[in-house]
Each structure stands twice: as C-alpha cells, then as structure tokens.
Amino acid sequence: MRLQIKGICHSYDQVEALRDIDFGIEPGEVVALIGPSGCGKSTLLSIIGGLLAPTRGEILICDKATPEGCLNPLTYVFQDFALLPWRTVAGNISLVLEDHGLSKADRDARVAEVLEQTNLWDFRDAYPKQLSGGMKQRVGIARALAVRPAALLMDEPLSALDAQTRILLLDEFAALFARTGMTAVYVTHNLNEAVRLANRVVALRRRPGTIKEIHTIDIPIAERREGMPELIAHESALWNLIRDEAIAADKELENVA
Numbered sequence: 001m002r003l004q005i006k007g008i009c010h011s012y013d014q015v016e017a018l019r020d021i022d023f024g025i026e027p028g029e030v031v032a033l034i035g036p037s038g039c040g041k042s043t044l045l046s047i048i049g050g051l052l053a054p055t056r057g058e059i060l061i062c063d064k065a066t067p068e069g070c071l072n073p074l075t076y077v078f079q080d081f082a083l084l085p086w087r088t089v090a091g092n093i094s095l096v097l098e099d100h101g102l103s104k105a106d107r108d109a110r111v112a113e114v115l116e117q118t119n120l121w122d123f124r125d126a127y128p129k130q131l132s133g134g135m136k137q138r139v140g141i142a143r144a145l146a147v148r149p150a151a152l153l154m155d156e157p158l159s160a161l162d163a164q165t166r167i168l169l170l171d172e173f174a175a176l177f178a179r180t181g182m183t184a185v186y187v188t189h190n191l192n193e194a195v196r197l198a199n200r201v202v203a204l205r206r207r208p209g210t211i212k213e214i215h216t217i218d219i220p221i222a223e224r225r226e227g228m229p230e231l232i233a234h235e236s237a238l239w240n241l242i243r244d245e246a247i248a249a250d251k252e253l254e255n256v257a
C-alpha cells in the first residue's frame with residue numbers, strides 16, 4: 001500500500017500539535033516516527049490510521065493494493081496490548097475475525113497460521129493473565145497479522161516491556177518485516193529500535209510538530225544486527241538531530257512534576 005501524507009496540520013483547541021506534514025510511504029517500507037515527547041508522533045499515527053480527523057490536509061491511499069483476504073488495510077498494534085482478559089490467546093486473535101463473514105474453518109485456519117508465525121501455538125489456550133508482557137505483545141502482533149493488513153501502525157509497541165524482552169521482540173519484529181515485506185509506521189522514543197527496523201526515519205521537532213529531517217537507512221533490514229557499527233552511526237546521527245529538543249522536553253516535564 002502506498003500512502004501519501006499531504007499537508008497535515010492538527011490542533012487540539014489551543015495546542016497546535018502538527019503543522020504541514022508531508023511525506024510518502026512506499027509499499028513494503030517501514031517508516032519510524034521519532035522526536036521529543038509531545039512532538040505529535042501519536043497524533044500523526046492516529047491521523048494516518050483514520051482514528052483522528054486532521055484539522056487540515058489529507059492521507060491519500062495512492063494504490064488500493066491489499067494482501068489477499070485483507071480485512072483491515074491499516075491495522076493498529078497498541079503499546080498496552082489491549083487483550084480481553086476473559087478470552088484465551090486463540091480467542092483474542094479470533095475476535096478480530098468475527099463479523100467478517102468468514103466460516104469457522106477459515107477463522108481457525110487464520111488463527112493457527114498467525115499462532116505459528118508468532119511462536120504462540122503452545123500458548124493458544126492460555127489466558128492473558130498467565131502470559132508475560134512479551135507474550136502478550138506477541139498476541140497483539142498475531143491479532144494484527146490475522147486481518148492480513150496492508151500496513152501495520154505501531155505506537156511504541158515495546159515500551160511497556162523490560163529491556164531483555166524488548167531485545168527479543170525487536171529481533172522478531174525485524175525478522176517479521178524482512179520476511180513479509182510488510183508496510184509499517186512505527187512510533188518510538190527509542191532510536192535503537194528506529195535504526196533496527198526502519199527504512200526511513202522521520203524526525204519531528206515540536207511546538208508545533210514539523211518535520212526536521214527524513215533520514216534514510218539503506219541497509220536491508222534482514223542484514224541488520226544489534227551493535228553493527230553502521231547502525232550505531234545512524235543512531236548517533238539521529239540523536240544529534242533531536243538531542244537539544246529532547247533535553248528541553250525532558251526539563252519541561254520535570255518542571256511540571
């Protein structure tokens with residue numbers, strides 16, 4: 001799916017959150033949105049996903065190409081997993097397939113397929129309260145994949161997890177993106193995640209949120225490894241881009257507390 005973000009501006013009452021945001025997302029591309037706290041990353045993701053109408057501008061879907069059997073072209077992965085506690089792993093995944101006119105056999109086949117893809121098969125009958133944070137987020141990913149999306153929209157999907165689980169899931173996301181050629185928009189505070197996963201990184205400045213720079217990382221995602229000198233160089237270039245504003249945003253939050 002090719003998306004064009006065109007002249008997006010958004011204000012919440014008196015707060016001008018985004019101004020004149022323009023860029024394209026190519027099919028199979030992973031775009032990370034980074035920037036200091038409050039620069040409008042989540043607002044932009046919500047606008048791309050159609051959850052929020054922008055004050056001005058539009059999101060153009062330039063080609064309508066979607067995977068076969070796609071039930072929801074733009075699909076969210078939430079940082080807090082958003083699982084139903086009274087449903088099993090398989091039940092949580094199957095939930096998003098209900099009300100789409102699929103037969104039970106089709107639903108079961110899709111659930112089995114994504115359970116395999118996310119290494120959750122052995123946990124299919126477990127309930128969310130029995131799972132670690134990392135396993136819960138795997139269920140979140142499996143649920144998103146079950147609708148065969150054209151693009152995944154991910155809002156800090158690893159931020160609720162401990163450091164070791166983050167590293168494990170980061171490897172799994174990289175493998176997933178490399179294997180499926182999935183189009184994705186990935187919001188993160190974490191520059192390490194951005195350089196592991198993204199083909200391009202959109203760095204935003206704040207007040208109002210505008211594009212500071214679009215940074216390209218031209219190493220195939222499948223070839224990226226933790227600690228690669230080239231990735232460390234990209235991470236440090238990104239930090240130099242947002243450093244001053246990140247420090248200012250941090251001080252501002254400290255003053256409020």
Ligand SMILES: Nc1ncnc2c1ncn2[C@@H]1O[C@H](COP(=O)(O)OP(=O)(O)OP(=O)(O)O)[C@@H](O)[C@H]1O
Nearest residue numbers: 012015017035036037038039040041042043044189
């Ligand atoms: N519902 C809302 N009502 C009023 N102001 C809002 C609302 N949501 C966000 N804002 C403001 O809009 C600006 C952008 O917020 P947003 O959450 O999109 O930024 P962010 O970059 O995702 O922040 P963070 O990194 O802290 O999650 C901030 O100044 C925020 O306070």
